[in-house]
Amino acid sequence: MKQQAPALGRNDLAVLLFILLLAAALRTAGLNAPLWYDEIWTVDTHIRRPWGEMMREYSMNHHYFFSMKAKLVAQIFGEEAWAYRFPAVLFGVGVVGAIWWLAKDVSGARIAHVSALLVALSYHQVWFSQNARGYTELAFWSTLGLIFFLRGVQRPSFGTWAAFGLTAAAAVFTHLTGAFFFVALGLVWLVSLITGFGRGALTRDWVLWPLTGVAIASVVILLAYLPILPSIAGTVGDVGATSAVDVMQEYQNPLWTIVEGLRTAVGKTGALTLVVAGAGVVVLAFGAAGAQSTQPLFFLSIVMHIVVTLVILLALGMRIWPRFFFVDIGLVIILAVIGCWYGAGVAARGLGRPHFGTLLFATGVVAMVAVSLFLVQRNYAAPKQDLAGAFALVEQTRTPSERIYAINPGGAVFESHFDADWVTIGDVAGYADAMAQPGPVALVVLFPNRMFRVIPQLEQDAEGQLELVQAFAGTLGDGRVLVYRRQ
Incomplete structure (x- = not known):
């Protein structure tokens, strides 16, 4: 051999x-x-x-x-x-x-x-x-x-x-x-x-x-x-x-x-x-x-x-x-x-x-x-996970009265890395509190397969009252970044 x-x-x-x-x-x-x-x-x-x-x-x-x-x-x-x-x-x-x-x-x-x-x-x-x-x-x-x-x-x-x-x-x-x-x-x-x-x-x-x-x-x-x-x-x-x-x-x-x-x-x-x-x-x-x-x-x-x-x-x-x-x-x-x-x-x-x-x-x-x-x-074909693309889109299109939430399972990476003034949500209570407030909202969802399980209401809203603005592809497993808006 x-x-x-x-x-x-x-x-x-x-x-x-x-x-x-x-x-x-x-x-x-x-x-x-x-x-x-x-x-x-x-x-x-x-x-x-x-x-x-x-x-x-x-x-x-x-x-x-x-x-x-x-x-x-x-x-x-x-x-x-x-x-x-x-x-x-x-x-x-x-x-x-x-x-x-x-x-x-x-x-x-x-x-x-x-x-x-x-x-x-x-x-x-x-x-x-x-x-x-x-x-x-x-x-x-x-x-x-x-x-x-x-x-x-x-x-x-x-x-x-x-x-x-x-x-x-x-x-x-x-x-x-x-x-x-x-x-x-x-x-x-x-x-x-x-x-x-x-x-x-x-x-x-x-x-x-x-x-x-x-x-x-x-x-x-x-x-x-x-x-x-x-x-x-x-x-x-x-x-x-x-x-x-x-x-x-x-x-x-x-x-x-x-x-x-x-x-x-x-x-x-x-x-x-x-x-x-x-x-x-x-x-x-x-x-x-x-x-x-x-x-x-x-x-x-x-x-x-x-x-x-x-x-x-x-x-x-x-x-x-x-x-x-x-x-x-x-x-x-x-x-x-x-x-x-x-x-x-x-x-x-x-x-x-x-x-x-x-x-x-x-x-x-x-x-x-x-x-x-x-x-x-x-x-x-795509970045591993396009957080930079999602950040740029949301910041370029946000309105003065719009509240922006990053929905992810860990730390406030948009705040620490991009100097964003966004609020991080990682559980059911945080999501419910955010959505209970009136007014326009932008949601940036990381690891959507995971977060839809963590926050079932998010998945329901994504099929109803939320508008999918853009899905950023990623080569990472569960690496899509989804941007939703509620007017």
């Missing part, structure tokens, strides 16, 4: 360079589109704070290591949307390179080229690379960590496992959920230690150096989070409590997570979604079989991370957002490419034409690239 190239040639490096340039182009196009809710919240409550206050308290919304870089870029180039997102672009391109490196280690240069190209074209990868949040950074450090882990298991050394420890620390400092991936790798290591699966002879170095890497990670993480350690436990507990009373209870259902992941991956394609899902399962099964002969711990690492993440989130009663599995996208793409190659070989041998496998693989690659090109263009 593994390509038998003794060393990388000039052509391999040229292909990698082309893929990285393509990835950079896709991730910088439209980078200055309006910020969405979470980005604005990160900017207003964290990045814009003085350096000494950025680590004052813990928040699940903050990606600390990432925000420090975003703040630095914004200070150099100005407070522009693209500046806040620029570190995500760099790490997004870095993920493509890391996936190439990992795929090369697991299955050779051919698989590496195709995998990196598909990650460069991935809708999700581009979307998060244009997001002023730390998800691409988390994926970058996690992918590097897996590279060092797999190399360290095969050829244990202090340097490899020290690098593993530093990447683990960087991931966890980006966001606490980064620990899930490295806990999963720790469990894989224990499985390998106990059963002998995926390793060679058990030596002193095989045990000592991994434990050294864990010690390095633990010390660095402790020092990084030291200023806010007291608030971390309380914040995690509060998140679980708020999830328990969330009207969107489906967010805590793993099945919803799977369906939402498929929906965002292939769009609203009805029955075709089931076909894609079924084909994906078959390809990944071939991928698991194909990777077994070259790096048996690779597939186990992916599965272990998914299981560990689900168990921890369910135990804490937290929402199971698809983005918690973002680090797995590149890994699954590698597995799918291996599966395509391995499956093509099996099919060709079954047809009695072994050399036909290369043609079948090439056909599969062309199909995957074509689908990726079709899907990635959705990133540019």
